[in-house]
Amino acid sequence: MENLYLPQLSIIDKIVDETSDTKTFTIHFADREYNKKFRFKSGQFVEASVFGVGEAPFGFASNPNRHGSFDITVRAVGAVTRAMHDMKKGDVLGIRAPLGNSFPLKEVKGLDILIVAGGIGLPPLKSLIDPILDARKDFGRFIILYGARTPADRVYKPILEQWSKRKDITLLQTVDNPDDGWSEHVGVVTTLFEKIKLDVKRTVAYTCGPPIMIRFVIQDLLGMGFPEDRIISTLERYMKCGVGKCGHCAIGHKYICVDGPVFSYQQIKRLPER
Ligand SMILES: Cc1cc2nc3c(=O)[nH]c(=O)nc-3n(C[C@H](O)[C@H](O)[C@H](O)COP(=O)(O)OP(=O)(O)OC[C@H]3O[C@@H](n4cnc5c(N)ncnc54)[C@H](O)[C@@H]3O)c2cc1C
Ligand code: FES
Incomplete structure (x- = not known):
């Protein structure tokens, strides 16, 4: 087993600006053998270190079925995350991974899937959404509800566009503060519940977002009759x-x-x- 105390030197392959304060980093391990063998599961996380600054945890944001590199999406809030935002392609980070447990997935085959994400809560859930899409026929209906403060604060805008065109996904988006170009829903993410019909007996819900959002999402799901073990949160x-x-x-x-x-x-x- 690899030493999870020891950061592995890792190279930034690509940086994508998601919003004014959030970037997605595509990363691979410098050691070729380690990189080839590395695997993670949906919901697990990394500890990323910027040498001389510090270390911080981030959820995997990419498909665990994709090997050779992985993504993390990082909002700049303090010392480590700001230092990461100052980095460029080719720069070196330390990565300890994979850490933590994972989202149940095999266990929910055949069920309808409800994803409820808020803001920067979508990235960890993307590591679950991608493998579900890889095995789409193994699951029932697939509903994704995504809320953000403003249209510009949504991460993965091109990917959201792709998901919105798929007939096998119901994607509903909402924002607190719309702009002139916004034609979708306005309000907190839980106000989307009234727009969908769920078969509670055959649905599993996954949620990730700000703690206050998670609290209200869980409250509403319980109110709809969701069993407590079918509400999964980070x-x-x-x-x-x-x-x-x-x-x-x-x-x-x-x-x-x-x-x-x-x-x-x-x-x-x-x-x-x-
Ligand atoms: C399992 C896990 C997964 C995470 N995944 C992601 C992710 O995918 N993308 C992402 O952008 N962030 C994620 N975070 C949060 C991220 O780890 C923090 O934003 C980061 O540690 C801040 O480090 P910093 O040195 O930049 O900020 P600091 O200088 O340490 O702090 C800046 C501000 O952020 C607050 N803060 C710092 N850490 C946390 C925390 N864990 N929870 C709440 N507030 C905090 C501080 O109170 C302070 O106000 C995750 C956290 C955990 C525990
Ligand atoms: S971070 Fe040290 S015990 Fe969890």
Whole structure:
């Protein structure tokens, strides 16, 4: 097993501007053998270090079935993320990965899939959406609800455009503050629930976004009659080691870095702090 304490030298292949404060980085490991063998699962995350600045966790944002490189989408909020935004193609990061648990996927074959994403919550869910699309016939209806503050704050605009054209995806988007060109829904993401008809008995819901959004999404899903183990969410927490040793990410008896970041509501409701 690889040493998950040791950052692997990693090269930035590509940087895409998503919004005014968010960029997607495509990365490969400098060690060719390590890079060839590297695999991750939907929902897992990396610890990325900018040497001399610090380290921060980011969810995988690309398809786990794609080998040879992976994506992370990073919003600039502080020291590490701003330093990453200053980097360019060819620059070197340290990466420790893959960390954490993953989204249940094989277990939900045959069910309808509901994705509810807010803002920068879409990237980790994209690592789930991509493999579902690879095996589209294994699942029932596929509904994606995406909310952002403004149309410009949406990540992956060209990909959203592609998804919106697919007949096998129902994609509904909403923003809090529309601009002149916006013709879709206006309001928080939960207001999209009234626009879709769900067969609650045969649907599994995955959500990721700001904590306040997750709280209201879960509340509404429970109100619709979703079983607690069919509501899957990610939890974010300050992290240091990422491997269950330092205790920084603990909520009660759970370490978000190894027991999570993916939890069912059945598990979340047992945590002392929700
Ligand atoms: C499992 C996991 C997955 C994540 N995935 C992504 C992702 O895909 N894309 C992305 O942009 N960000 C993601 N984050 C959040 C990201 O790790 C933080 O934004 C980053 O650590 C900030 O580091 P910094 O040094 O730039 O900012 P700092 O200088 O450390 O902090 C800047 C500001 O951000 C706040 N902050 C820092 N870390 C967190 C945190 N974990 N939760 C809430 N507030 C925080 C601080 O309070 C401060 O206000 C994820 C976090 C976790 C735990
Ligand atoms: S970050 Fe160290 S135990 Fe989770």
